[in-house]
Amino acid sequence: MSTQTSFTDQLLARNQAVWQAMQQHPFVTDIEQGKLDASVFNQYLVFEGDFVATAIQIFSYAVIKAPSMTHQRRLIGVLDALANEQIAYFERVMQKRGVSAEAYLRSTPDVYRFSQGMLRVAETGSYAEILTLMFGAEWMYYQWCKRVSQAEIRDADVKDWVVMHAERTFIEQASWLKAELDTLAATLNHLQRAQLSALYAQVLQWEIDFHSAAYFN
Numbered sequence: 001m002s003t004q005t006s007f008t009d010q011l012l013a014r015n016q017a018v019w020q021a022m023q024q025h026p027f028v029t030d031i032e033q034g035k036l037d038a039s040v041f042n043q044y045l046v047f048e049g050d051f052v053a054t055a056i057q058i059f060s061y062a063v064i065k066a067p068s069m070t071h072q073r074r075l076i077g078v079l080d081a082l083a084n085e086q087i088a089y090f091e092r093v094m095q096k097r098g099v100s101a102e103a104y105l106r107s108t109p110d111v112y113r114f115s116q117g118m119l120r121v122a123e124t125g126s127y128a129e130i131l132t133l134m135f136g137a138e139w140m141y142y143q144w145c146k147r148v149s150q151a152e153i154r155d156a157d158v159k160d161w162v163v164m165h166a167e168r169t170f171i172e173q174a175s176w177l178k179a180e181l182d183t184l185a186a187t188l189n190h191l192q193r194a195q196l197s198a199l200y201a202q203v204l205q206w207e208i209d210f211h212s213a214a215y216f217n
Contacts, residue, residue: 007185007193008135008178011200018204023144027211031158032148041158042099044214047111049090049101051210054115055134056082061122062130071180078173089164093157108216110209117206121199128184132196135177136203141165142174 005013012019022028027044030036056079063075094101118137122130145165153159164170185193 006182007196008139008182011197012139014197015201015204018201018208019140022140022204022208022211023147025208025211027214028144028148031153031162032151034152034154036155036158038097038155040214041155042097044211045090045094045097045099046101047210047214049087049094050111051115052082052086052090054119056087058118058122058130058133062127062134065127065130067127074176081169081173086164089161093160097157108213110206110213114206114210118203128181128188128192128196129199131177131181131184132199133203135174135181136200137207138170138174138177140204140207142171146171 027036027040030040059075059079059082063072063079066072066075093099118133121133142165145162149159149162149166153162181196185196188196
């Protein structure tokens with residue numbers, strides 16, 4: 001008897017080219033091979049720190065639009081981790097490295113498209129669309145960080161960031177998003193699932209462009 005492929009596994013299968021492009025992105029492979037320039041990581045810290053602050057807004061919309069208190073409690077846990085673990089990481093590491101947000105933060109279409117594009121979807125879209133956004137971002141991060149965390153990473157700040165996304169708490173969060181999206185997709189019609197599929201593909205491309213922007217100092 002054949003087993004039906006889950007919705008999220010279908011998304012991954014349909015978008016293997018762009019998925020692999022991010023898994024082998026220079027930002028990822030430079031960390032893995034010990035070649036990431038400090039200036040690139042410093043620029044990334046500012047971009048990603050700004051996005052994590054935006055992610056708090058995105059998940060706040062998810063809390064509002066979630067179908068039950070059980071879902072809301074889970075999402076509030078995500079918000080707690082973002083506000084008290086990830087934001088704290090950026091504050092600590094940027095101070096340690098002497099990185100000024102004003103010196104590094106600049107207007108770049110790729111960064112703006114990623115953060116504001118996702119925020120706009122969260123503001124106007126459905127709970128399913130928010131899950132698709134964050135599954136796209138977090139499952140990709142979990143996958144490459146799980147691999148790269150096995151490499152020798154000399155920069156302690158880079159290593160801490162990678163390991164944070166390969167630890168049990170983050171894996172459970174990404175896995176919950178995957179399972180939740182699968183459950184919800186089963187209640188949607190073909191057109192709605194197609195719209196989520198297109199959104200997922202867009203998020204993966206936004207991820208690639210976002211990480212590329214860190215190289216243009």
